[in-house]
Amino acid sequence: MPVIKALSLKVMAGEVVCVIGPNGAGKSTLVKSVMGLLKIFNGKIALAGRDITRLAAEKHIDAGVGYVPQVSNVFGSLTVRENLFLSCRGRNVSDATEKVLAMFPELKEKLALTAGSLSGGERQMLAFARCLIVEPRLLLLDEPTAALSPLLVGSIFDRIAEIAARGTAILLVEQNALRALTISHRVYALAGGTNAIEGTAAEMLANPDLKQIYLGGRGR
Ligand SMILES: Nc1ncnc2c1ncn2[C@@H]1O[C@H](COP(=O)(O)OP(=O)(O)OP(=O)(O)O)[C@@H](O)[C@H]1O
Ligand SMILES: [Mg+2]
Structure with a gap:
């Protein structure tokens, strides 16, 4: 049975689009499908006018799609430097690395450490840096x-806003929905494999029913 049934969404360059919805709504399935990691039965995925629906997963990176999965997003036994090198895909290693390290300066002192020894937040920064090294047009964040x-959440959200401001399109799946909306331009709420509701972040925040159902009540 298909997990996603009738879904339509778009992300523009420079935009943060947040996908929210209850557990099992199909959020991760959506992101993995865009990255070419799952079989798509029907429908179409296009990137800047190019049809990428049937493109093999490994070709997505060169096509301009970056993906940060929730777990297993770095090589734990390799150093930070090695993790970055592996992501360069034929680019000038020192130029590309220097550029992302300017965005994530906290990684500069950790270059010789294994990724497995980093804190959760540092590992997430490294996962972002690995994706950004090839300057994707679209970044998928699960x-x-x-x-x-909470402090690190704010720091990660600040980076996401910065990345978008440089022109990258960002599709952000988030459980911290209320905080995510503060950096999101538009929001899609998924339920049962379809987009139930969509709107601007301000519209979502102003709708008391939505807040109750998808954002976990008023108190959070
Ligand atoms: N490989 C699979 N085979 C069969 N069913 C799957 C598979 N992967 C996901 N599903 C089912 O698809 C539905 C959506 O899963 P998905 O992981 O996309 O949800 P989600 O919205 O990301 O949930 P969560 O908030 O818990 O991460 C679930 O009912 C899940 O059991
Ligand atoms: Mg998920």
Whole structure:
């Protein structure tokens, strides 16, 4: 049975689009499908006018799609430097690395450490840096702040806003929905494999029913 049934969404360059919805709504399935990791039975995925629906997963990176999965997003036994090198895909390593390290300066002191020894937040920064090294047009983020402290959540959200401001399109799946909306331009709420409701972040926040159902009540 298909997990996603009738879904339509778009993300523009420079835009953060947040996908919210209850557990099992199909959020991760959506992101994995866009990355070419799952079989698509029907429908179409296009990137800047190019049909990428049937493109093999490994070709998505060169096509301009970056993906940060919730777990297993770095090579734990390799150093930070090695993790970055592996992501360069033929680019000038020192130029590309320097550029992302300017965006994530906290990684500079950790270059010789194994990725497995980093904190959760640092590992997430490294996962972002690995994706950004090839300057994707579209960045897919599946719950990038899960299991991080509130302080780190704010820091990750600041980076996401910065990345978008440089022109990258960002599709953000988030459990920290209320905080995610503060950096999101538009929001899609999924339920049962379809987009139940969509609107601007301000519209979502102003709708008391939505807040109750999808954002976990008023108190959070
Ligand atoms: N490989 C699979 N085979 C069969 N069913 C699957 C598979 N992957 C996901 N599903 C089912 O598809 C539905 C959507 O899963 P998905 O992981 O996309 O949900 P989600 O919205 O990301 O949920 P969560 O908030 O818990 O991460 C679930 O009912 C899940 O059991
Ligand atoms: Mg999920």
